[in-house]
Amino acid sequence: MKVWIAHEAGTALLGEVPAGVTVEPWTDPGTMPSDPAGVRFWVPPFLAAGDVGAPLGRLPDLAVVQLLSAGADAWVGRMPPGVALCDARGVHDAGTAEWVVTAILSQLRNFPAMARAQARREWAYADVTPTDELTGKRVLIVGAGSIGAAVQARLAPFEVTFTLVARTARPAEGVHGVADLPRLLPEADVVVLLVPLTAATRGMVDAAFLAAMPDGALLVNAARGPVARTEALVAELASGRLRAALDVTDPEPLPTDHPLWELPNVLLTPHVAGSVRGLLPRAYRLVGEQLRRYAAGEPLRNTVVDGY
Numbered sequence: 143m144k145v146w147i148a149h150e151a152g153t154a155l156l157g158e159v160p161a162g163v164t165v166e167p168w169t170d171p172g173t174m175p176s177d178p179a180g181v182r183f184w185v186p187p188f189l190a191a192g193d194v195g196a197p198l199g200r201l202p203d204l205a206v207v208q209l210l211s212a213g214a215d216a217w218v219g220r221m222p223p224g225v226a227l228c229d230a231r232g233v234h235d236a237g238t239a240e241w242v243v244t245a246i247l248s249q250l251r252n253f254p255a256m257a258r259a260q261a262r263r264e265w266a267y268a269d270v271t272p273t274d275e276l277t278g279k280r281v282l283i284v285g286a287g288s289i290g291a292a293v294q295a296r297l298a299p300f301e302v303t304f305t306l307v308a309r310t311a312r313p314a315e316g317v318h319g320v321a322d323l324p325r326l327l328p329e330a331d332v333v334v335l336l337v338p339l340t341a342a343t344r345g346m347v348d349a350a351f352l353a354a355m356p357d358g359a360l361l362v363n364a365a366r367g368p369v370a371r372t373e374a375l376v377a378e379l380a381s382g383r384l385r386a387a388l389d390v391t392d393p394e395p396l397p398t399d400h401p402l403w404e405l406p407n408v409l410l411t412p413h414v415a416g417s418v419r420g421l422l423p424r425a426y427r428l429v430g431e432q433l434r435r436y437a438a439g440e441p442l443r444n445t446v447v448d449g450y
Contacts, residue, residue, distance in 0.1 A: 144180045145433060146201075147426070148187040148210065155426035160437035171197070179203060183436060185210065185429055188421070189413070195220040206442065208432050210425045212238075212289065212416070213366060214446045215339035227446045228432060232288050233424045234416040239292035241415035242334055242364050245387035246297075249360055250274040254409050274358075276300045282307065282326055284346075285336030285365065286317045293334060305330065309342070309450075320346075327354035332362065339366035340449035349374040352384065360385045364415050367392030372402075379405050389415045 146168040147153070153165055166175040168184075181201045186194060188210040195217060198204065206226050209217065214229045221227050248254065252273045259266035279302045283290045286306040294304055305326055311319035318326060320342075327333065333355060337343045347361070347370035355361065363370060367390040378384050380401065387409040391402065394413060402408055428443075435442055 143182045143437070144176070145183040145185070146175065146181050147185040147429065149422060149426075151422055152185070152426040152429065155423055156430035156433065157427065158430070158434065160434055163433065163437060174200075182206065183208065183433060188425070189417075198222055198225070206432070206436055208429055210421075210429075213338050215366060215449065218340075218446065218449050226442060228442050228444045229446055230425055230428055231444045233421070233428055235289050235292035236424075237418040237421065238289050238336075238364050238415040239296050240418075241389060241411070242293045242336075242362055243296050245362055245364075245389070245409060245411070246332055246334075246360065247276060249385055249387050249409050250276050250279075255406065276302065278302065279331040280305070280329055281332045281334065282330035283334045283336060284320075284323070285334075285338075286312075286315075287336065289364075290334075290336050293336065302332075309337075323351065324354055327351065328356055330355065330359060332360045334362045335365040335369055337365050337369060338450055339368055344368050345371050347371065347375065349377070352378040355384055357383055358385070360387065362387045364389050366390050367394050376401050376405075379408055382407060387411075389413055 143163050145163055145165045147165060148168065150167045150169060153167060156165065159165055168175050178201050180203055182203055182205045184201060184204055185208050198220065204222065204225050206228065207217065207221065208228045210230050212230055212234045214227060217227055250273065252270045255270050256266065277300055281297060281302045282305045283293060284307045286308040290306065306317045307320060307323060307326065308317050309320060311317060335347065345368065352374055361384060370392065372392050379386055385407045389411045390413055396402060402410060432442055
């Protein structure tokens with residue numbers, strides 16, 4: 143059995159490889175490392191661009207696609223019959239949660255304005271103070287999965303209060319359903335988006351969603367750009383009523399002439415939340431576990447069902 147992985151470094155990070163398994167890095171999409179016959183397990187590149195699923199038709203014996211991303215939206219509905227799709231849930235918890243905390247603190251403490259002043263060599267104390275603060279804020283986490291739990295754990299020392307929302311309510315855990323959002327949004331100082339992109343979440347953040355947020359609230363998108371309707375987002379942010387920290391946009395990359403670049407109340411980062419130095423060791427640890435499960439005939443983890 144062959145396993146094709148996306149990184150040369152991944153070979154040394156997999157751990158024990160089952161007997162009879164050959165691992166080959168496939169790093170050049172234009173050149174296959176060997177005959178594709180016998181490739182049962184494929185690990186595509188992280189955040190691959192273009193027609194990511196095109197190689198599927200070139201791997202006749204494929205049985206498992208193991209993603210390195212937590213989101214599977216680019217792959218859902220594209221698997222050939224009999225091919226399992228697994229995401230990397232858990233791998234990106236720490237990196238994405240760190241980005242969320244950094245983004246929230248940066249916006250509330252007005253770091254973007256101070257960075258702009260530094261570039262102008264201006265001591266802008268009078269212009270930027272007093273800043274807002276995180277202490278005592280009401281944080282609404284939309285997407286109460288493993289990344290949401292990691293964000294909550296890292297924000298808890300800041301003396302904030304939490305409200306959690308998931309696809310369906312989990313009353314025993316204090317988690318609300320999406321249907322409760324119109325009631326919950328007016329009580330949130332910070333709204334963190336961590337949902338996967340599915341038919342149900344595409345465009346979730348629309349004009350009504352944004353209008354329900356209180357004046358001065360902060361929207362943090364670490365999910366996917368199309369979860370928010372860009373036109374509604376630009377209109378609300380251009381009014382100055384809300385603030386935003388966006389690691390993802392729609393479209394992405396953001397065109398150079400897009401109005402989001404110019405808004406002083408918007409912090410933009412280029413989809414970097416999960417791109418940290420610890421990514422490959424964590425990701426290929428999961429790949430190794432999945433490979434050993436598959437070789438032993440055991441159930442795989444993180445199988446994507448209904449887009450999740």
